[in-house]
Amino acid sequence: MNFTMHSRAKLTGWLFVSLAVILICVFYFYPMIQALLLSFKTGAGANLHFNGISNYKRLFSDKTLLTAVQNTFLYLIVQVPIMIILAMIISVLLNDSKLRFKSFFRTAIFLPCVTSLVAYSVVFKYLFGNDGLVNMLLTKLHLIAQPIQWISDPFWAKITIIIAITWRWTGYNMIFFLSSLQNIDYSIYEAARIDGASAVKQFISITVPMLKPIVLFTSITSTIGTLQLFDEVMNITKGGPGNATLSISQYIYNLSFKYTPDFGYAATVSYSVVAMIVVLSVLQIKLAGDK
Incomplete structure (x- = not known):
């Protein structure tokens, strides 16, 4: 009797998750496997044929890919630390019990990450144009004599790309830090204050160590997001001038739809991004000292 009830319970559970499992397999795992098989093929358009690991050998001699990787890693090295630090500082300020209109500030800072990627990229393109608002303000404040070539230099x-992605995603990461801060026992800060610890000392010795799991999480997700950077580069600079801002994802798009379609090599470049994400994620976990 118990065995039958247990079997029915297991069957009921599988029935509940079966639709989700099928959809995940069809729309997630199947395309991944097909993309992996595609990376071993070459040819223009749909005229593809198997060519072994030639595409993977091509990766190491592709100068355009090297430029895209250098650009993307520059965004990663510069922007991600700035964004994580800003998100942490802002979350600490917004967690202050004495701050008024906290809900307004939290909403205002989080709002950029729910705006349309294309819409905000176009707005940034006009803001940082030669005759855009940014140059106008800097000129009126006598900080510059000539307009800065934000898009063409x-x-x-x-x-400009770094500013754009920092503006968009800082509020997103701030939410994670804020939720973690609210779970820290307030008595820890009271004890530190009684011992004479300043606000800066409390931040360094209490807040930062206790936010370590969130720092790790946001660093990994931000790394993944930066390696997949596409919309900002595509809509603000189009990868220019002269591939100076080209990202890996935009290069994959160009290989697939802009140049003579080479879906096999595009899939190969895509899997190189997967390899980068895995390596960087493992390195971040190891550096954090977490199992």
């Missing part, structure tokens, strides 16, 4: 174009 290789250096400033990268800065």
Whole structure:
């Protein structure tokens, strides 16, 4: 009797999750396997044929891919730490019990990450144009004599992309830090205050160590997001000038739809991104000292 009830319970559970499992297999695992098989093929358009590991050998001699990887890792190295630190500091400020209108500030800072990627990218493109609002303000404040070429200069174009993605995703990461801060026992800070610890000392010695799991989580998710960066580069600079802001994802798009379609090599580049994500995630976990 118990065995029958147990079997029915297991069957009921599998029936509940079966639809989700089928959908995940069809729309997630099946495309992954097909993309892996595609990475071993070559040819223009739909005229593909198996060519072994030639696409993977091509990765190491592709100068455009190297440029895209360098650009993407520059965004990663510069933007992600800035964003994580900003998100942490803002979350601490917004967690202050004495702060008024906390809900308004939290909503305002979180709002950018729910805006349309294309819409905000286009807005940034016009804001940082030669005659855009940013140059106008900097000129009126006498900080610059000539308009900065935010979009057409290789250096400033990268800065524009970094500013754009920082503006969009800082509030998203702030929510994770804020939720974790609210689970820290307030008595710990009271004890530190009684012992004479300043606000900065409390932040360094109490807040940062206790937020370590969230720092690790946001670092990994931000790394994954940056390696998949596409919309901002595509809509603000189009990868220019001269591939100066080209990202890996945009290069994959170009291989698939802009150049002569080479879906096999595009799939190979896509799997190289997967490898980068795995390696960087493992490194971050090891550096964090977590099992």
